[in-house]
Amino acid sequence: DYKVAKSGSSQFDEQTLELPFGNIWFGNTYQLTLDMKMNYMENQMDNQNLTGNYYMSIGNGASFVSSTNGNITTTNSINNADVFAVTKGDTDSEGNISGVTFKSIWTDKYLAYRNGVLISNSETADSFKLVRQEDGSYVPELNGRYVDFSIGLVNEEAAGSKIDLYSTQEKSEQVSSGLSTKELAVPDITAENIGVYDKRVKIDVIGEDKDNTTVKKNNKNELYLNVYEEDGTTLAGSVRVDGLPTRDVSITDLSPDTTYIVKVEGKYDLLDGTGEKDKVYYSETIKTEKSLPSMTSTKYSWDPSYGARTISGVVDFMDESNVLTNIEYRMYDSATISSDLTDLVALEQELGSKTPVATFNDLTKTPQFSLYNNSGGQNYVSGKTYVIAAYMNTSLEKAPSFLCDAKAIAITPPSTVSAPITLENVSTREATLKFSYNDPQSFLVGGPNKQFQYVLKNTATSEEVKKGNFTGGNTASWINEFTDLEPGTGYTLTISSSYDNLNGGGSRPWNNSFNFTTDDEYVTSNSLTIQLDSATKNVKLQAKEVKPGSATIQNIKMEFYELMDYGGNNEHTELLETKNIPLPSSYPATVSQGFSVAGKKQNQSFLGKMIITYKTPTNEIKTYEKTSNFITLQANVSSVQNSFKSVNATKDSLDVELAVTDEQAKLKGNYTYELKDEAGKVMDTEKVTAKDTSDSVSLSMEPTSNYTLTVFDQDKKPIAVYQGDNEANNVKANISEDSFTLMSNNTADAKTELTITVEPKELSAWQTVQSWFGKDFAEIQKVQKEDLDTGVKINGNYHDSKVTVKETKSGKAFGLIELEASK
Structure with missing residues (x-):
């Protein structure tokens, strides 16, 4: 299984x-055998044969030729001397030996000179000459130069190394011994401080692997924290443990309220030949905790x-x-908060010492935070930015309430309304003003049912002229016509309401307010009336209530015309006569003038015209006409x-x-x-005996x-004719489908108050019952006589109504001349 050869100085x-x-593994027993070949000194030399093994002594044993890593060196220890197998060529008569080669008995390599260095591991041999010295030693020569084993080749023989060759003999021995290798330790690993959460488990892996027997792949430990499902085989998560100890090793993405098996496991190898385990x-x-709820997104709008x-x-x-169990939304003034809204830990700590301005509870996904509380006050105000902090309340003991989100929202006020008052039309005694606005966000109080009050005052005196109220929506245009104004007078219209910009006030x-001035009024008068008394053969033209206004009347004249071809294709007037009228000494005045119609024939038609020339305050000359x-x-x-002798007309009679003459x-x-x-149309006739003709006769009018x-x-011949107008005693009713307008051309005594009464001609059954209990269905309206100039409109069906017009103070009644709209 293992074999190695050692020689030379490093063999021991x-x-x-x-x-x-x-x-060869750890934790096993082996047999160790040492095979030794020993060379011992024989110290023999045969110069003629020179065969066998030799070591070289330098300077009579002062040093010996050795080698280290293939390079020739010298050593002071004979035990470290290299042994060479020597071969030779001829020996001459002087004892010089040529063709000598040196081969290491340990490496089977040759002594040679290569690249300026003596080496002992050459594959090929160099042939040396040993030059005999007087003392019997030799100096090796190579290619004309001499060997100094300490430095290489030298030029002088005397500088070369003097060597003696001593023979050696070889002896072999074998020694055996039992050898047991160390047993490596299994890693001592465990875990502590396990932390179990809703979707995560955390643990500290501790211990030691003193012999480093944990298996590594790609230089990384095969040691893992594994989490398995309850079946013990399905892996739910895994993390490699790279060192010991490793703290806070976590497995995430687990399911809440679920059972798992947590293991620290891996592979080790004791290098004993049995392989990885x-x-x-x-x-x-373990069982994970129930999961905390979480807010994934929030968006608020105001x-x-x-x-x-x-x-x-x-x-x-x-x-x-x-x-x-609940989501509690707490509102805080953002100006009082210093924490970053994304740092919920720091923010929750800061908010813990603050009182919210308002709190709302809403578990839906579309929470609504009303501006107003139950007592009518505001929960928050415009002009500020608030932080809405969402707290989740849970049934968990460890987390009954926690901050899960925070967002800022600015509370803007309703858009300020633009509500101009404009003067649509103005004259001497009337003005039409328009008040319009667009208030979609209801800056003004009331939403679609805004209440307005208006007051018209004389600007100079602050005297209240008219006042009233009206209702408007989010967008409205209110037009009102003010009448009975004074000419050339400044007025101020003020429209009032209430506003709320939601800032808590x-x-x-x-x-x-809007100021305006009525036009200057110049000359005015009532209508020009025309009357005929045939006995005097005179037509009388008359105008009452002539007033100069702010002008100066310079001239008054009356013109008398005949109306030609009345109703024909050439209808026109021809001037018959003009008369100047003396200027009145005071105003208002009544201006009249008569014109003769003597000799005029039946069916001729006449009319008159009054022309007043006046000068305005700006010196303009103008005319005023009435026909x-x-x-x-x-x-x-x-x-x-x-x-x-006398003619006296009322609304319903003529006396x-x-x-x-006596005759x-x-x-x-x-x-x-x-x-x-x-x-x-004949309205009435009366027959009077001749003897009674001087008495007053009354006819129905x-x-x-x-x-x-x-x-x-x-004899049916006319002996007297009187033609006149009865404008002063009648009011015209201009009738339309659902309303009628009362008007008059004769408004002498302009400030005289009139009472207009409108009541049903017949009561319905239910109205009759109500009348038994005091219900009055009459509608009464007070106006001034001058209001009839422009007309007084009354809503209602004229034909179903009983209409009376009277002077309030005197009780004088007026007749009604009915004018259908179609006529």
Whole structure:
């Protein structure tokens, strides 16, 4: 199994054998045999034959020729001398020996000179000459140079080594002895400090492998921490153990609440020839803990819109062991937190000493965190950033509650609303203003049912002119027309509501104001009326309530026209006469003027025009015009002789006194009074005896703008005609399907208050029952007479209603002239 030859000076050196070697192993017993060949000094020499084995002595035994690793050296110990088998050629008469070769008996190699060095392991021999010295020794010569065994070849013979050759004899001996190799130790390995978690097991592998018998592959230990399923054969995880001790060796990705077998195992080899062996150094059956739940993702969003105002979450979490009992979301002001939100260990420690501003419990995956608490206060406020810290509560004793996630969210206020007030239209006494806004997130309180109040004040005096309220949604446009304003006057419209920007201050007043000035009012008046008294052969034009406003009236004139081809293709007017009117001494004033119609014929039509020239405060010269209705003569004016002493019209009657002569009063027979409306329809007739014609006669009047009264004698000839208008006693009702508008062209005494009453003509059965208990279905509205200039609109069905218009103070009633929308 093992054999080695040793010779020369190293033959007795200590020998080391790396095991295993061949079939030599640890832990076994072997037979060791030493075969020795010993050369002993015979000290004989035959110069003529020179055969056998010799060693060379230098300088009479001062040193000897030896070799080390194939190089020739010298030694002081004869026991370390090399022994050579010597051959020779001829010996001359002087004793010089030629053709001498030296072959080591131990290596079968030759003494030679190679590359400037004497060696003892040459495959080929050099032929030396031994030069005889006087004392009987020899100096070896090689190729004309001489051998100095200490340094090589020299040039001078005297410098060469003087050698003597001494013969040796060989003797063989054998010595045997028993040898037992060491037994290597099995690795002493175990484990301690096992830690069992929900998905991981941790352990310390300790011990020693003093003889390093653990098997290695690719220079790595075949030593493992293995975790097996409960069957003991299915491997659940494995980690190589590279050294001893190795702390905190872990196997991960296990299942929670599951039984496993933990083993430290591997292979060892005692190098005793029996091969590698498997060994389990440590084994323990464990059960993993129930798994902690975990938050896998969180996302939060904030919506400040009315009806939302909630932080909405979308979260995802795992609860493999079904131990999660609640998720508690705690909100903290981020300005008070210094820890990194990703470092949950440090953050949980910091939050432990802080009080959350709000706490929510929600086990769903779409948690909602309302802005408002049960008492109506806010859980959080706008303008701040909050940290939402999610704590999981579990049924596990070791972890009843722990921080699993933290995110920051900024709470923004509702978008500030832009709510301008604009002036849509303005005149002397009216202004239309528009208030519009877009408030989708409800900065203003109320969401889709916002409450607004408005106040219109005189800017200079702060006197309150009008006020009211209205309701708006998230987007609205409110238009309001203000009437009865003063010309050239500054007004301030203020619209008020409440706002809440969610910063914790609650609902606070909000308002927006707008200033405007009405136009300067120049000349105004009531309508221009036209009346005919045929007896005086005169048409009277009259306008009441003439006012200069802020202008200066310079001239007033009346123009009298005939209406030609009325209703024909060439309808037009022709100016008959113009008259200047003296300027009134004070205003408001009534302006009137008469125009003669003597000789005018039946069916001729006339109208008048008032033209006022005035100067504005900016020195502009302008004109103001009013045109009357037209009247059509009901008879030839020249044939009419009588006039009326008095004419007094109301809404429903006409009281007149006819001026008659004594002769007419003595006539027999009757005089006939005939009253027609503006359409020529007879409203009433009265027959009066001649002797009573000087008395007052009363006729029934229906609502009409214009009327004509004609008195006929016994021969059916007209003796008196009076044509006038009744605008002052009537109000026009402009009727549409579901509403009607009350209007008037005669609004003398503009500030006079009117009472408009609208009530059902007939009560339904249920309304009748309600009326028994005091329910009043009448709707009453107060207006000023001047409001009728532009009209007062009333919602409701006119024909199903009983409508009355009266002066509030005097009780004077007005007739209603019905104007259907289709007409």
